[in-house]
Amino acid sequence: MRTKTSMAILAMLFGALGAGTALTFAAFGVAHIVPWLFVAALVAIPYFTNLNEKRHFFEWKDELAGGIETFDDDHKQLIHLINQFESAAHYNQGELFEEKALSELVDYTKYHFGSEEKLMQEHNYPEFEAHKAQHEAMIKKVNTFLESYQNSDSDQAIEEIAAYLKYWLVNHIISVDKRAARYLSEAGVA
Secondary structure (H helix, E strand, C coil): CCHHHHHHHHHHHHHHHHHHHHHHHHHHCCCCHHHHHHHHHHHHHHHHHHHHHHCCCCCCCHHHCCCCHHHHHHHHHHHHHHHHHHHHHHCCCCHHHHHHHHHHHHHHHHHHHHHHHHHHHHCCCCCHHHHHHHHHHHHHHHHHHHHHHHHCCHHHHHHHHHHHHHHHHHHHHHHHHHHHHHHHHHCCCC
16 A cells, blocks of 8 residues: 555544544543543554554665675665665655656666676676676666556556565675675785
8 A cells, every 4th residue: 555545544543543532531531541542542553653664664784794895885875775765655755756766776786786896807706797697687677677667557666676676685795795795805805
């Protein structure tokens, strides 16, 4: 469900609970438990809404660190840009903002891949071709999502792009990038 709709439903629920709280306090007084149940519900809504919202966003975890500072910094920036894109889409900030966030994400991804590949080439990384092929496959897949975004159901494409990028980035960092980082660290890259 789009956030705009869910936020409207949440606002109506919050309003109804607020009215219910006022009415039950007026009817039963402060000594009765019923108005306090309404208060508890009012307090719980923001807490549970916040928990639900967190599931949409991606956090850097130390286990993602590969030991090459420039790679780690780039990966943190990619996570930030994925979250920015997710935020633009999730909070229905408009197509222009979504497109800008997505464009920044794609551009930075290409920049990162280029700098990562350059460093691997400079140090004769033995798995360079396979690593580069994964980068190219990812860019191709994102381009497919972009076409879908531009030609059809942008909401569905946005969700698919964000989910794919989060999944791909974590798996790529944990397996492929960490292997490259170990090799490059042994070659003296910090």
